[in-house]
Every structure is written in C-alpha cells, then in structure tokens.
Amino acid sequence: MHGQAPSIAPRVAAAGEAAISIERVSKSFGGGEDIVRAVDDVSLAIRKNEFFTLLGPSGCGKTTLLRLIAGFEHPTRGRLLLDGQDISALPPFKRPVNTVFQNYALFPHMTVAQNIGFGLEMLGKPRAEISATVDRMLKLVRMEELKNRRTSQISGGQQQRVALARALAPQPKVLLLDEPLSALDFKLRKDMQIELKRLQHETGITFVFVTHDQEEALTMSDRIAVMNKGKVLQIGSPRDIYDRPAERFVANFIGDTNFLDAELESFASGIGTVRLPSGARMNASLPVDAAVSNGKVSVVVRPEHARLTRDLASAALKGKLDTVVYFGTDTHYHLKLASGEPFMVRQQNTRDGAAAFAAGEDVGITLSDNAVQVLRD
Amino acid sequence: MADATTEVPLVRTGAFDLKWQPGFGVATMVCLVLLYAPMIVLFVFSFNGSDSITRWGGLPNWHWYTEAFADQEFRSAAMNTIKITVVATIISTLVATAAAIGTTRGRRFAGQGAIYTVVNLPLMVPEIITAIATLSFFSLLAQYAGINFGIGNLMLAHTVFCIPFAYMPIRARLEGMDERLEQAAADLYATPWQAFKRVTLPLLVPGISAGTALAFIVSFDDFTITQLVAGPGQTTLPLYIWAKTRRPLTPELNAMCTILLAISILFVVGSFLIANRRRSKTE
Numbered sequence: 001m002h003g004q005a006p007s008i009a010p011r012v013a014a015a016g017e018a019a020i021s022i023e024r025v026s027k028s029f030g031g032g033e034d035i036v037r038a039v040d041d042v043s044l045a046i047r048k049n050e051f052f053t054l055l056g057p058s059g060c061g062k063t064t065l066l067r068l069i070a071g072f073e074h075p076t077r078g079r080l081l082l083d084g085q086d087i088s089a090l091p092p093f094k095r096p097v098n099t100v101f102q103n104y105a106l107f108p109h110m111t112v113a114q115n116i117g118f119g120l121e122m123l124g125k126p127r128a129e130i131s132a133t134v135d136r137m138l139k140l141v142r143m144e145e146l147k148n149r150r151t152s153q154i155s156g157g158q159q160q161r162v163a164l165a166r167a168l169a170p171q172p173k174v175l176l177l178d179e180p181l182s183a184l185d186f187k188l189r190k191d192m193q194i195e196l197k198r199l200q201h202e203t204g205i206t207f208v209f210v211t212h213d214q215e216e217a218l219t220m221s222d223r224i225a226v227m228n229k230g231k232v233l234q235i236g237s238p239r240d241i242y243d244r245p246a247e248r249f250v251a252n253f254i255g256d257t258n259f260l261d262a263e264l265e266s267f268a269s270g271i272g273t274v275r276l277p278s279g280a281r282m283n284a285s286l287p288v289d290a291a292v293s294n295g296k297v298s299v300v301v302r303p304e305h306a307r308l309t310r311d312l313a314s315a316a317l318k319g320k321l322d323t324v325v326y327f328g329t330d331t332h333y334h335l336k337l338a339s340g341e342p343f344m345v346r347q348q349n350t351r352d353g354a355a356a357f358a359a360g361e362d363v364g365i366t367l368s369d370n371a372v373q374v375l376r377d
Numbered sequence: 378m379a380d381a382t383t384e385v386p387l388v389r390t391g392a393f394d395l396k397w398q399p400g401f402g403v404a405t406m407v408c409l410v411l412l413y414a415p416m417i418v419l420f421v422f423s424f425n426g427s428d429s430i431t432r433w434g435g436l437p438n439w440h441w442y443t444e445a446f447a448d449q450e451f452r453s454a455a456m457n458t459i460k461i462t463v464v465a466t467i468i469s470t471l472v473a474t475a476a477a478i479g480t481t482r483g484r485r486f487a488g489q490g491a492i493y494t495v496v497n498l499p500l501m502v503p504e505i506i507t508a509i510a511t512l513s514f515f516s517l518l519a520q521y522a523g524i525n526f527g528i529g530n531l532m533l534a535h536t537v538f539c540i541p542f543a544y545m546p547i548r549a550r551l552e553g554m555d556e557r558l559e560q561a562a563a564d565l566y567a568t569p570w571q572a573f574k575r576v577t578l579p580l581l582v583p584g585i586s587a588g589t590a591l592a593f594i595v596s597f598d599d600f601t602i603t604q605l606v607a608g609p610g611q612t613t614l615p616l617y618i619w620a621k622t623r624r625p626l627t628p629e630l631n632a633m634c635t636i637l638l639a640i641s642i643l644f645v646v647g648s649f650l651i652a653n654r655r656r657s658k659t660e
C-alpha cells in the first residue's frame with residue numbers, strides 16, 4: 001500500500017543536524033487531582049547518527065518520551081520534528097521510526113524470518129527484496145541458523161537479536177530502544193552492549209536508547225539526557241555528565257559522589273573560587289547554562305578525584321578515617337571530615353601497599369585543580 | 378517442558394495438602410457416575426433389539442437409527458436446527474468479536490464498564506424471562522408492524538442470546554494478549570486494518586473458536602426460548618425430541634439423543650482442536 005517507506009520530504013542533511021527535535025513537549029495522563037505529568041516541558045535535539053541515551057530512575061518518563069517519538073502517545077503540548085518535519089500528528093505506521101520494545105513484543109505466531117520481514121512486507125516491498133534484506137539482517141545479528149524457528153523456541157538473548165533485526169530491517173531514520181538489555185543476565189548484557197554499538201556503527205542509524213543503568217549509559221552513549229520526574233535535568237557527553245554534574249540529582253544518580261557545602265567567593269568565565277568548610281580555597285568549575293551568584297553553594301567531588309595524604313599541612317580537607325573497604329583494583333576510604341560530614345576517597349591499589357592507610361588514622365585529602373564542581377541547586 | 382511443577386511427589390508428606398483429603402476420591406467417583414452413567418445407558422439402549430428403553434432384548438443393531446433417519450419430521454427438525462444454529466453461531470461470534478475488540482482496545486470511553494455489564498447480563502437473567510420477553514417482542518412486532526421473519530425470528534433470538542456466551546472467551550483472550558504486539562505491528566508500518574488481520578486476528582483464534590463452540594452448543598440445544606418463539610413448521614431437534622417423550626417411549630428416542638450428542642461432541646472437539654493447534658503454535 002505505501003510502496004515506499006513513509007519518507008519525510010528529503011532535505012540535505014547538514015553535519016550535526018538534528019534527526020529529532022523535541023520542542024517543549026509535555027505529556028500528562030489523567031486529570032484534576034490525579035494528573036501525572038509523565039513528560040514535563042522537555043526540549044531535546046538528537047543529532048543524526050548519534051547514540052543518544054535517556055537515563056533516569058524508573059517512572060521518570062523515559063518510556064513515555066520514547067512512545068511520543070514512536071507515535072503511540074501524542075503530546076499534550078509541544079511538537080516533535082523528524083528531519084525538520086513536524087510529525088506530532090502522524091500515526092505510528094506513518095513514522096519512519098522503529099522500536100525495540102522492552103519485552104521485545106515479537107509476533108508469537110510467526111517465525112524469526114517472518115518477524116524480521118514484517119515491516120518490509122507492510123511497506124509493500126517485493127518478495128525478493130524482502131527475503132534478501134531478511135537474510136542480510138539475520139547475518140547482521142548472527143542468527144542465520146534460527147531463521148525458521150518460532151520465536152517461542154529461542155532464548156531471551158536470541159529474541160533480543162530478532163527484535164533488533166526486525167526494527168532495523170526497514171532501515172528507519174531513528175531506532176528507539178526501550179531498556180532492551182534489562183532482561184538479560186550480566187554476561188549476555190555486556191556482549192549485547194558491544195553488539196549494539198557495532199550495529200549502530202554499521203548501520204549508521206540514529207539510536208535513542210533508554211536505560212536506568214548509569215554504567216550502561218556511560219559506556220554506550222555519545223550523549224546522555226538525564227531525566228527525573230518528567231524533566232530533562234542535563235544533556236551532555238558521558239564525561240560531561242560524570243565530571244560536571246549540574247544538579248545534586250544527576251551527581252547522585254550517576255556514580256558515587258561527595259557533597260560539600262561551600263562558599264562561592266568570586267567567579268569569571270566558568271571558573272570560580274570556593275571556600276571549603278575547612279577554610280581551604282579551591283578553583284571550581286561552574287554549572288553550564290546556569291546563573292550563579294556569590295554565597296552559599298553546594299559542590300561535588302568524585303571519590304577518585306581526591307587523594308589521601310599524611311601531609312596534613314598541604315591538605316584541602318582533613319578528617320579521620322572511619323572504614324577501609326578493599327575492592328581488589330581499588331580501595332574505598334570512608335572518612336569523617338573535621339566539619340562532621342562524611343567523605344569518600346577511592347584510590348587505585350598498587351603492588352607495594354606501602355601507601356595503605358588504616359582506619360582510625362587522621363588523614364588529609366588533596367584535591368586536583370579540576371576536582372570541584374559547583375551545582376546549580 | 379519438564380519443570381519442577383510437573384514432578385510427581387513420590388513421598389506424601391504429613392503436611393496439609395488440599396488435594397489429598399479423605400473422601401475426595403469417593404465424591405469424585407459419585408459425581409462422575411451420576412454425570413456419565415445415564416448418558417452411557419442412553420447410548421447403549423439406542424442399539425437395543427427390543428422396543429423398550431429400559432429392558433434389553435435381542436441383538437444390538439442400527440434399527441432405531443434407521444428409524445430415526447426415516448422420520449420425515451425428525452429430518453426437518455434437524456434441518457431447522459442446523460439452519461438456526463449455523464446462522465446464530467456465525468453472527469453472534471462476529472458481533473461478540475467486534476464487541477470484545479471495542480471494549481478492550483482503543484481509547485477508554487465513558488460507559489465502557491456499563492457495556493460490559495449489559496453484554497453479560499443475559500447470562501444472569503433466568504432463561505424463562507428472556508423467553509417470554511422475546512415472545513412478546515415478536516408478537517408486538519407482528520401485531521403493530523406486521524413483521525414476521527418466519528424462521529428468521531428464531532435465528533434472531535438465538536443470535537442475541539448467544540452473544541454473551543461467545544463474548545466471554547474472546548474478551549478473555551484479548552485481555553490476555555499483549556497490546557504491545559499490535560503496537561509493534563503499527564510501529565512496523567501496518568495500518569490498523571493490517572495489524573488486526575496479521576497480528577490480532579491470528580492470535581485471537583483460540584478465543585474465537587471457544588466462543589464459537591459455546592455459541593453453537595447454547596443455540597443447538599436451546600429449548601425454553603425456542604419453544605415459545607417457534608411458529609408452526611419451525612420445530613427444532615430439542616423441541617421434536619421433547620414432543621416424542623409425550624408418546625410411548627422407544628429406543629428411537631435414544632438414537633435421536635445420541636445423534637444430537639454426537640453432533641455436539643464433534644463440534645466441540647473440532648473447535649478445541651483448532652484452538653489447541655493455534656495455541657501450541659503461539660505459546
């Protein structure tokens with residue numbers, strides 16, 4: 001019937017141009033007292049060929065945002081553009097976007113090959129082309145031998161691959177993946193992470209990936225949007241998000257963090273001077289896109305950006321070592337600062353073990369120049 | 378698949394087990410005997426060599442079946458029953474399928490719960506009431522509008538009371554079906570109609586065949602409503618068999634009942650097989 005993938009008017013893509021623009025989109029469910037703002041005034045631009053991740057705790061609106069892009073939900077407010085064209089009003093079957101569902105949603109009454117060919121068949125592609133593409137997809141996800149199996153006769157990991165192949169076969173402009181790895185066991189999950197990166201690289205398709213697993217987000221993504229309660233809190237590269245969290249929630253959600261109260265004394269062009277509770281003055285990076293003013297601020301320090309020292313005179317912070325937890329590759333030192341706050345330092349273990357510190361010791365903490373980040377809130 | 382739940386425990390533990398209480402076995406046997414013994418007797422005596430339905434005589438033979446098939450009125454009652462049942466089963470299954478889809482898919486709408494109740498209410502209304510209501514409805518129709526559909530009256534009445542029976546299993550199947558399958562179809566460029574035809578309908582087959590079987594059985598052996606609504610020349614098998622009991626009983630009656638039973642069983646087994654084949658394919 002369509003004959004062609006429902007293509008949106010062709011335009012010359014400029015480098016870094018947005019594949020998807022989400023403009024001030026809100027989606028609420030219910031009404032009155034019980035209204036749920038699942039997506040709350042979100043704006044995003046997802047670039048072409050990007051591996052873009054939506055990261056956030058369960059219930060923060062990731063799936064809803066994905067369903068808005070796929071067309072299963074329609075925005076209460078705002079609009080969505082695909083390649084610059086407004087798709088807000090298009091039904092799912094007219095959007096050149098495919099989804100890998102959280103539970104895979106494979107058709108149980110069809111074989112692996114029939115599942116993979118379904119999209120092409122609906123697009124009215126000729127039989128020969130469908131079978132050639134299906135074979136290519138089977139090869140891409142390394143499932144050639146299971147072509148004629150029923151989807152109930154293959155393992156979870158294999159179903160995952162079929163779901164991927166099925167969504168990739170019609171060559172969508174954007175592939176949406178809703179926590180596709182969450183049902184897999186640890187080992188398989190690690191393999192599939194690599195596999196997904198390879199597939200994205202080989203197909204050149206824009207991936208929008210949803211996960212609540214921060215480690216998965218950091219290792220796989222080109223850029224990450226951290227969400228909470230329907231809002232996007234920060235968008236940036238994994239490095240940005242990890243090293244330069246903009247808010248307490250982001251810092252807390254991703255990795256281990258030390259929070260300190262500090263005083264911002266002066267700032268210029270993204271760098272400020274803060275006075276820590278110990279009285280020490282340090283350079284600190286300021287949050288991007290947010291106004292700050294001198295006075296009380298919260299700062300964060302990642303545990304591996306701090307080092308313990310016995311030279312108390314040069315230390316930025318001082319404290320008493322509470323517990324020492326040995327992890328093989330590194331050791332976690334939990335301290336109580338002189339100001340009473342807890343603080344954690346993570347240090348790589350070395351073979352000599354000479355530098356090891358013992359619980360009960362009074363120690364100093366040195367911070368590298370880039371270690372301190374001022375939060376927006 | 379062999380898993381832990383199919384393992385038969387070799388040793389009975391002393392713990393309380395609802396399935397192993399004294400008297401359960403006996404009660405089960407009594408129920409089974411009460412249920413099936415009369416039918417077996419009925420069946421056996423349909424081959425009786427004598428003309429008593431309670432005393433065996435002569436050699437077992439097909440005499441009473443030949444007799445039954447030679448009976449012009451029996452054949453015409455059978456024809457009527459088949460016509461009515463086939464029409465009622467097909468139409469009520471179609472309507473029930475549409476109703477089930479309407480009440481489980483798409484947007485929630487005000488009064489959805491009410492529709493569910495309204496569709497199922499006839500199951501709870503005593504049949505004699507439905508029968509009398511239907512009778513007066515058709516009388517009114519004939520009296521004031523001059524409309525009488527002939528055997529169509531019975532087809533209509535049967536269709537209507539079969540709908541809730543067909544509706545239940547279809548709705549249950551739809552509710553158990555993952556809506557994401559239909560969304561996945563839409564995501565893969567299937568129009569709503571294509572998604573229905575290629576995904577929903579094939580997965581709905583077990584529900585539909587169960588619904589069809591129920592509608593068939595309910596229509597096939599309906600007595601109360603049919604008795605009141607049927608006009609002259611519209612005798613169905615149950616009505617005819619009932620009328621036969623008013624005359625001296627011969628094993629011909631047993632033969633007729635056995636034929637009725639055989640048709641029911643054939644149909645139910647057939648639809649069960651269809652449902653099962655589909656299910657084993659999809660689960």
Ligand SMILES: Nc1ncnc2c1ncn2[C@@H]1O[C@H](COP(=O)(O)OP(=O)(O)O)[C@@H](O)[C@H]1O
Nearest residue numbers: 029030036038057058059060061062063064065
């Ligand atoms: N169809 C719906 N009706 C009502 N509330 C919904 C619906 N879908 C999602 N929600 C609510 O919206 C919020 C976000 O859900 P979701 O997008 O599924 O979160 P996530 O995928 O991040 O776990 C949750 O509070 C959820 O209960």
Ligand SMILES: [Mg+2]
Nearest residue numbers: 059062063064
């Ligand atoms: Mg989700």
